Amino acid sequence: MKILSRASLLIACLLAGIIALGPILWAASTSLKPTNRIFAVPPEILPQNPTLEHYAKLLAEGVHWAFLNSSAYAVVAVLVALILGATAGYALMRYPVAGKPAVLLVFMGTMAVPGFAVLLPTQMLATSIGLHDTWSILPILYAGHILPFAVWVSRSHFATVPRELEQAAEMDGYSRAEAVWKIVIPGAKPALLAAATFGFLHCWNDYVTGSTMVDSPELRTLQVALIFFQGFHGRDWGSLMAGVIIATIPPVVVFLLFRKFLIGGFADGSVKG
């Protein structure tokens, strides 16, 4: 009985793993097949004559520029959100702040409501102040989206670092800012990394903001470029799956590198605050 349930548990897990990864591996396999083998019946699970022609085609279409745009937007937004978020989070924990309950409500409320509902007026505001279709609009918007979470995480995790440790550092001759940098930030590092990972995934994985806030091809994110590519080459599944794989590698690598902090933070409820 015990052996049976152990065996069925393992089979269920294997099945779950195949369902989760199977589609992605199938896309990877398709992206490596020559075009005339893609619709082979029965389907070839592994490419018989693997080729990189689809990746070459995407490069010829300039996919690397869109890749760089997406990376730059995400990195800048995460850095801005972390710096502003940690600063505000620290102040909200250690200092008296004018209208503190209202300020906390602003950060909490904006965290709960998804940004999609305000995209339409954002587009009109951005147009009227001349930021629509510029390099700066997406990093600014992304930073604004992920900032409330960064504030919240910083605030709740800075609280776990004892004030005495900071004071000890100040007695040793450090300024308050140095004490925060040397004592408080490292103490909250796991939570800050979790917030950074979460923020990166939000930015990198966005499509609607990117597709509505910039029009120029050279400003497009990777996701928007892929959908445009699909519009022109709708049936070129080999190249489309190459695009899927290229767009999937960065968020999955970031997730795998920082999964410890992400999973740990959510599992003990601490990232939620």
Place this chain on the structure above:
Amino acid sequence: MHAISLAKPRGLDVVAQRARLTGSSLVAPALLLVIAINILPALYGFYLSLHKVFFFGNEGFVGLGNYVELFRDPFAWQAIGRSLLFTFAALAVAVPLALLAAIGIRRLGRWGSVLLTVLLVPWAMSPIVVALLWKWILVPSPGGLVGAAFNAFGLPPQDLLTDPLLAMPTLIIVAVWRNFAFATIILIGGLGQIPRDLYKAAAVDGLGAWESFSKITLPLLAPSLLIVISMLTISYFNEVQLIIGLTGGGPIRQTNTLAYLLYHTGFVELDQGRGNAIAAVMFLINMGLIAIYIRILGKQSGAAA
């Protein structure tokens, strides 16, 4: 401001005032950015929803005209129905699946964390990329993955995404595939907080596996379950990228949820007055859902204390 400082002329000493100034100015940049990016557009959107706005041109104040028109439109009501169907059907699939996965992963020990990582890979992907990927999986040809499965059973390949009956269930499956494992993380945390002694005591009392699950696990897991349910509800209710990528609201409006209707009205038809009215309705429904869950959660923790 003046009245306050006059009322307490000597109460606030210089040190406290300086600390307050420092604190406020450290919070200010983040606060201003959040107000500019999240709150200002929301207010402006509400203002626009009271105007006739078409193709970026404001043609004047119409009061609640956009809302009246919206609620007279049977397609808008249909979209609300589709949103609720999508949201709650996806929840009904995702939550039991997440719970099952959480229990299985905890039993597996070390291999459990490997499985959790594997299950989370789709969650790390972009919804629009997931849509592109599943379009290929579902391609109605014997050379496609699902097509080959139909073939193996001697059936002709079906185009699940253009079938009026099957498009919505297909969309729900893809949505759940992408993000149910995120709920698993929180449930694993919740399960870890249930004292093991309770199960031992239950076994001594002769309770079976199902009884100890329904009498111990479920009630003690309720707070985590509610967090999971509320997070997933909001995520499914506002899902738009998967729908843009997979079905475009079709076939014959079967997957035209409120979120997709907002996208289509505002960004494709460029009827921005009406689009903002839809956004306001979505905002109210979001708030309503959050309020309901907070109420239930509050009661739960009140009962536990």
